[in-house]
Amino acid sequence: MKKILIPTDFSAxxxxxxxxxxxxxxxxxxxxxxxxxIITPVNWSKLTNDQENLFPETKKLIGKAKKELSNLVMEAEKSGVKASKILVYNYGNERIHTFIETEKIDMVVMGSHGSYGFKEHMLGTNTYSVLRRSEIPVVVVKEENEKREVQNLIFATNFKEETGASFGVIEKLAEELGAKLHVLFVNTPTYFMETNDIEAIGKSFMDEFGNYNYDINIIDAFKEERGILQFADKLKADGIAVITFGKSDLMQYFSPSITENLISMTDLPVISIRKTKK
Structure with a gap:
């Protein structure tokens, strides 16, 4: 991993x-x-200094943002981390996705509010959009998050062959973080399977796509989210990783809505990875 993007509005x-x-x-x-x-009333980058003075409130916000960004870069560099900043004047349709591509970003880390409710409000419009569209891992972090180290990371999976490439991304990330990966299958009434069958497809999946031997954890629950959270509580996990399928998957296991529900129901950091195209 070379670059991590953190979109920020300087809020808690x-x-x-x-x-x-x-x-x-x-x-x-x-x-x-x-x-x-920063949302500006006009194309700020094309204004002269005199023209900028016609928008004193916007000019004040820009000055404050520049100072905040500089402080973040300084704080990171004091910790031994290379950092840079981007300030964008948005007067129309600029999107975070543009910078993911142009800056060659490998991961996005975004904040989320704590309350459970209407997803777009809870996640925030930008977080909601990035979570659904990003082709790279997105880590969503709550204000209430107390975790600073990732020692035990849950990987919730359905062992579908088409998720094998995405599992490789999660496994590599766990290696970089020095985290132990706990593989979890949530057995629900909707897609119920017998334990022997789950273990068989799990072993086949790991033999083909995994680089290490993993115990396959199975938990029965009415909903995928409930099973993941019950296991996370039992394990005292530090984070949860899921592969998010697109809406077109008829037998989807982790739809965008399930991932979003999971984020809204837990204070743990959630790593969402879209199903990787082969």
Missing amino acids: CAKAAENYGLVLAKKTNAELVYLHI
Whole structure:
């Protein structure tokens, strides 16, 4: 991992992502890129100094944002982490996804509010959009998160062959973080399977896609989210990783909505990885 993007609005919610992203960067020797987007009434980059004075409130916000970004970079560098900053003047349709591509970002760390409720409000519009569209891992961190180290990471899976490439991404990430990966299958009434069958497909999946031997943990629950959270509580886990399928998967196990529900129901950091195209 070379670059971690942290979109921030300098709120308490974003601060949680900033702190967690700094820990991840230290662990993986990655560079941090702090991104802040300011909504401006006009195309600010084309204004002269005199024209900027016509918008005193916007000019004040920009000055404050520049100072906040500089402080974040300074704090990261004091911790031995290389860091840079991007300030974007958005007067129309700029999106975080643009910078994921142009900056060659390997992971995004974003903050989320704590309450359970309407998903787009809870996650925040930017987090919601990035979570659903990003082709790279997205880590969502709550304001209430108390975890700073990732020692025990749960990987919740359905052992579908098409998720094998994505599992490789999670396994590599766990290696970089020095985390122990706990493989979990949640057996629900909707997709119920007998234990022997789960163990068989799990072993076949790991033989083909895994680099290490993993115990296969099975938990019965009415819903995938409930099973994951019950296991996380029992394990005292530090984070949860899931592969998010697109809406087109008829037999989907982790739809975007399930991933979002999981994020809203736990204070643990959640790593979402879209199903990787082969």
